[in-house]
Amino acid sequence: MEKKLEQLKKILAEVYDLDRISSVLSWDQQTYMPPGGSEDRGNQLSLLARLSHERFTSNEVGELLESLKEYEKQIDPESNDACLIHQTRHDYLKDTRVPTEWVSEFSRITAISQDVWTEARPKSDFASFQPHLEKVVAMRRQYSDFFKPYDHIYDPQLDDYEPGMKTADVKAIFDVLRPQQVALLKQISDKSQVDDSFLQVTFAEKGQWDFGVEMITAFGYDWKRGRQDKAAHPFTTTFGYGDVRITTRFEPTELNSLFSTAHECGHALYDQGVPKDLSRSPLHDGASHALHESQSRMWENLVARSFPFWNHFYDSLQKAFPKELGGVPLEKFYKGINKVGPSLIRTEADEATYNLHIMMRLELEISMLESKLAVNDLPEAWNKRMQEYLGIIPPDTKDGCMQDIHWSSGYFGYFPTYALGNLVSLQLWECIQRDIPDLEKQIADGKFSGLLAWLRENVHKYGHKFEPQVLIQKITGSKIDPNPYIRYLKQKFGEIYNL
Amino acid sequence: MEKKLEQLKKILAEVYDLDRISSVLSWDQQTYMPPGGSEDRGNQLSLLARLSHERFTSNEVGELLESLKEYEKQIDPESNDACLIHQTRHDYLKDTRVPTEWVSEFSRITAISQDVWTEARPKSDFASFQPHLEKVVAMRRQYSDFFKPYDHIYDPQLDDYEPGMKTADVKAIFDVLRPQQVALLKQISDKSQVDDSFLQVTFAEKGQWDFGVEMITAFGYDWKRGRQDKAAHPFTTTFGYGDVRITTRFEPTELNSLFSTAHECGHALYDQGVPKDLSRSPLHDGASHALHESQSRMWENLVARSFPFWNHFYDSLQKAFPKELGGVPLEKFYKGINKVGPSLIRTEADEATYNLHIMMRLELEISMLESKLAVNDLPEAWNKRMQEYLGIIPPDTKDGCMQDIHWSSGYFGYFPTYALGNLVSLQLWECIQRDIPDLEKQIADGKFSGLLAWLRENVHKYGHKFEPQVLIQKITGSKIDPNPYIRYLKQKFGEIYNL
Numbered sequence: 001m002e003k004k005l006e007q008l009k010k011i012l013a014e015v016y017d018l019d020r021i022s023s024v025l026s027w028d029q030q031t032y033m034p035p036g037g038s039e040d041r042g043n044q045l046s047l048l049a050r051l052s053h054e055r056f057t058s059n060e061v062g063e064l065l066e067s068l069k070e071y072e073k074q075i076d077p078e079s080n081d082a083c084l085i086h087q088t089r090h091d092y093l094k095d096t097r098v099p100t101e102w103v104s105e106f107s108r109i110t111a112i113s114q115d116v117w118t119e120a121r122p123k124s125d126f127a128s129f130q131p132h133l134e135k136v137v138a139m140r141r142q143y144s145d146f147f148k149p150y151d152h153i154y155d156p157q158l159d160d161y162e163p164g165m166k167t168a169d170v171k172a173i174f175d176v177l178r179p180q181q182v183a184l185l186k187q188i189s190d191k192s193q194v195d196d197s198f199l200q201v202t203f204a205e206k207g208q209w210d211f212g213v214e215m216i217t218a219f220g221y222d223w224k225r226g227r228q229d230k231a232a233h234p235f236t237t238t239f240g241y242g243d244v245r246i247t248t249r250f251e252p253t254e255l256n257s258l259f260s261t262a263h264e265c266g267h268a269l270y271d272q273g274v275p276k277d278l279s280r281s282p283l284h285d286g287a288s289h290a291l292h293e294s295q296s297r298m299w300e301n302l303v304a305r306s307f308p309f310w311n312h313f314y315d316s317l318q319k320a321f322p323k324e325l326g327g328v329p330l331e332k333f334y335k336g337i338n339k340v341g342p343s344l345i346r347t348e349a350d351e352a353t354y355n356l357h358i359m360m361r362l363e364l365e366i367s368m369l370e371s372k373l374a375v376n377d378l379p380e381a382w383n384k385r386m387q388e389y390l391g392i393i394p395p396d397t398k399d400g401c402m403q404d405i406h407w408s409s410g411y412f413g414y415f416p417t418y419a420l421g422n423l424v425s426l427q428l429w430e431c432i433q434r435d436i437p438d439l440e441k442q443i444a445d446g447k448f449s450g451l452l453a454w455l456r457e458n459v460h461k462y463g464h465k466f467e468p469q470v471l472i473q474k475i476t477g478s479k480i481d482p483n484p485y486i487r488y489l490k491q492k493f494g495e496i497y498n499l
Numbered sequence: 500m501e502k503k504l505e506q507l508k509k510i511l512a513e514v515y516d517l518d519r520i521s522s523v524l525s526w527d528q529q530t531y532m533p534p535g536g537s538e539d540r541g542n543q544l545s546l547l548a549r550l551s552h553e554r555f556t557s558n559e560v561g562e563l564l565e566s567l568k569e570y571e572k573q574i575d576p577e578s579n580d581a582c583l584i585h586q587t588r589h590d591y592l593k594d595t596r597v598p599t600e601w602v603s604e605f606s607r608i609t610a611i612s613q614d615v616w617t618e619a620r621p622k623s624d625f626a627s628f629q630p631h632l633e634k635v636v637a638m639r640r641q642y643s644d645f646f647k648p649y650d651h652i653y654d655p656q657l658d659d660y661e662p663g664m665k666t667a668d669v670k671a672i673f674d675v676l677r678p679q680q681v682a683l684l685k686q687i688s689d690k691s692q693v694d695d696s697f698l699q700v701t702f703a704e705k706g707q708w709d710f711g712v713e714m715i716t717a718f719g720y721d722w723k724r725g726r727q728d729k730a731a732h733p734f735t736t737t738f739g740y741g742d743v744r745i746t747t748r749f750e751p752t753e754l755n756s757l758f759s760t761a762h763e764c765g766h767a768l769y770d771q772g773v774p775k776d777l778s779r780s781p782l783h784d785g786a787s788h789a790l791h792e793s794q795s796r797m798w799e800n801l802v803a804r805s806f807p808f809w810n811h812f813y814d815s816l817q818k819a820f821p822k823e824l825g826g827v828p829l830e831k832f833y834k835g836i837n838k839v840g841p842s843l844i845r846t847e848a849d850e851a852t853y854n855l856h857i858m859m860r861l862e863l864e865i866s867m868l869e870s871k872l873a874v875n876d877l878p879e880a881w882n883k884r885m886q887e888y889l890g891i892i893p894p895d896t897k898d899g900c901m902q903d904i905h906w907s908s909g910y911f912g913y914f915p916t917y918a919l920g921n922l923v924s925l926q927l928w929e930c931i932q933r934d935i936p937d938l939e940k941q942i943a944d945g946k947f948s949g950l951l952a953w954l955r956e957n958v959h960k961y962g963h964k965f966e967p968q969v970l971i972q973k974i975t976g977s978k979i980d981p982n983p984y985i986r987y988l989k990q991k992f993g994e995i996y997n998l
Contacts, residue, residue, distance in 0.1 A: 013542075018546070024523065024524055034725055034744075036725070036740075038741070039741055040742060040779075047520075224533055224534050239536060239540075240542075243533055243536035279539075
């Protein structure tokens with residue numbers, strides 16, 4: 001048995017290496033590659049994807065999994081080996097259900113639809129994009145068909161990002177969340193608004209970069225096993241245990257790069273915290289997209305948008321920007337960076353409105369898959385929900401239903417993980433507050449080692465061993481629950497807006 | 500037949516892609532990778548090397564080559580297809596003679612000996628390095644054994660870098676060159692020496708970087724298909740037709756980075772000039788190491804160390820460094836950057852002494868392979884030749900026989916290509932002077948498009964289609980010939996030193 005397991009691990013290490021090689025190539029593509037490199041890079045990435053897919057879905061893997069069935073039952077189900085076999089089986093059964101021809105056709109279709117989207121979006125030209133989105137939706141429907149029978153057509157999509165989770169679970173969670181968030185937003189809009197005009201000035205890039213570095217160094221980001229570069233769309237990427245990189249971008253006004261840097265650092269701290277003995281296997285990863293997002297949102301919002309954090313760091317930021325912030329008191333700054341207001345763009349939304357953007361996307365993508373909403377009617381359906389949830393209507397599709405890349409890329413099932421991540425971040429936070437009673441004081445002292453140690457011990461060390469709901473239950477005692485997040489929003493914005 | 504050829508091309512494209520992916524990973528390793536990334540990067544590179552080797556040496560390639568034999572005879576031997584089959588057969592026959600076990604053992608042995616060399620060199624600790632070098636030499640002897648019968652044990656080594664060339668050819672060339680270079684050096688040393696003290700001051704990095712960029716932009720380096728980064732040891736690397744990158748390094752004193760940048764740009768112009776229709780095949784490469792070096796040395800020495808070049812560019816360099824160079828007249832600057840003198844280190848040698856460093860290395864590596872020189876006696880043999888050719892003796896092995904990485908890495912057969920490249924650069928230059936009578940004036944006007952167009956048309960466009968000696972004969976009418984280089988040295992340094 002041990003020999004079979006070793007053989008399986010050897011193949012999985014190869015698949016892992018091939019996928020990490022792809023990550024290096026994608027990182028380069030988004031940071032340094034000159035424009036002429038695109039065509040060759042496409043060939044290189046497509047070759048690596050094929051080699052990895054072929055290796056992982058080979059009969060050899062199927063036979064090894066089959067012959068390890070008995071062994072799996074005999075060992076501790078929480079051991080690394082048992083989890084490895086379990087997770088590999090989940091992925092293998094899924095990947096082998098999807099014909100290779102479908103995979104390559106889907107990759108062709110989405111490459112085109114992404115290009116069309118890139119062209120059409122700035123012109124708000126939904127008519128050009130529509131036929132391509134229709135093809136993508138049709139293929140996503142086919143994808144679900146490979147997994148029949150299912151409870152819900154959206155289940156196989158969601159499972160790609162949140163293994164084991166069902167559409168019914170997400171709907172139940174969002175049904176609790178939605179009315180509460182809409183009501184809170186209404187309450188806030190009735191109050192006098194926060195002044196953030198001091199953020200609408202020019203902040204020099206070097207000052208932003210240096211402050212960001214100071215901040216994430218304090219968080220515990222390990223520079224010996226990572227680095228930071230600039231990219232048009234910030235992301236975190238992992239090339240192995242010893243190389244977890246983040247990227248950031250700068251805009252002259254506002255200070256969004258700081259929060260974006262904190263966000264990416266949260267992802268990176270997770271990946272840097274997955275133990276070395278899980279390396280070069282499918283377990284060397286986060287538990288799911290929602291779990292990953294719980295980490296990034298925690299450092300971005302619960303830490304870097306908190307009062308205790310700025311109590312410590314505001315001095316340093318004022319020193320970096322004496323002209324811009326010298327005359328802005330701490331309280332005013334804190335309220336300014338936490339200003340709430342309905343906005344058109346998801347990625348710019350504040351904590352109190354962000355989930356509403358997600359919920360409407362989930363409803364719309366499910367309706368499209370169920371054929372209840374024709375792609376043709378998407379712009380109208382989008383605007384109707386924007387009016388209903390946020391009280392505003394986009395003037396065009398550029399800042400309406402065409403704003404995100406996800407649908408053009410075929411990422412159906414991805415959106416809800418952003419909101420679920422927010423919810424999980426608060427479930428964890430309540431546990432941390434219980435286990436570290438002076439958490440706020442530590443943060444106000446600029447000390448994050450207690451927080452990071454808690455995350456390492458309770459979240460990171462498990463890597464990709466368990467399904468997300470299993471892991472969250474294990475850590476917090478319950479599955480994903482919207483109530484901690486609702487409590488948090490009410491308290492934080494209750495104070496800021498005197499509700 | 501066309502189908503078989505298409506199938507062969509498909510496999511070769513895959514091998515090409517795998518090798519270019521390795522290049523991306525190596526580039527990252529030498530430019531941006533954090534220290535923690537080493538272990539994973541090693542695994543990734545070793546996987547890619549194995550996949551590429553397995554694919555290329557597969558029976559399928561052998562069978563395709565066999566079945567294309569007749570077809571090859573029927574088509575124009577200078578056509579892309581004929582050259583592709585010919586070159587692939589050369590490499591296939593070579594690669595399949597070497598057992599995979601030898602390849603992996605050699606890679607293990609050299610990884611260790613490189614590490615030992617890195618440790619031992621700064622301490623001039625030859626005793627530690629010696630047993631490892633002995634193993635490397637023994638394995639290089641075995642390597643030649645795979646190609647028995649051979650005329651000379653060094654032939655299979657040389658053929659790895661200069662396909663088709665024989666040790667006897669190189670020896671004959673160097674036998675003409677050696678006495679002439681030694682005599683010239685003697686003549687120069689009897690004259691009053693050039694003053695280059697003005698180079699021994701601090702030149703700010705930004706000024707060096709900006710001037711380098713201005714220079715290679717003028718040369719014709721295509722920034723849309725490349726970029727420049729910093730690396731400890733400058734190199735050029737190619738990820739495909741559309742992405743040919745260079746690296747450079749800076750030291751505060753002297754201006755060596757400028758010549759190094761010109762050198763790497765020469766390599767890059769070659770690779771950027773290989774036509775797109777040779778892309779993703781073994782023909783998408785230079786003809787050989789010597790041919791590649793002829794391009795880099797041409798831009799470095801024949802252009803960037805020439806009087807006409809500085810006649811145009813010195814103004815700009817003085818503007819970048821007004822304090823450092825404002826008081827140095829052009830003639831003095833020109834002589835300073837061309838100062839001749841025996842030196843210990845090959846990579847810092849001037850044009851008049853460089854080849855002597857190469858010739859002694861060739862003699863020594865041949866003697867070691869022939870078992871005429873024991874590794875144990877290498878330091879002494881080294882010093883004896885230094886005394887004989889350059890008139891100086893290194894005080895230690897750090898700056899003596901341990902200065903280069905090549906032997907520790909197992910690169911036997913590589914050194915002569917540096918000197919051959921110098922010789923070829925002059926053979927080409929004499930043709931260019933004949934075809935472009937106002938070449939000097941063009942360079943003095945800062946115009947390089949005529950020169951680059953000539954190289955594109957006469958050298959670059961052939962890529963890796965022909966063996967180096969065949970190509971040189973085709974372009975210049977003769978095989979590699981030391982006389983143009985000797986004429987050049989005598990004229991250039993005759994003027995500078997009033998010989």
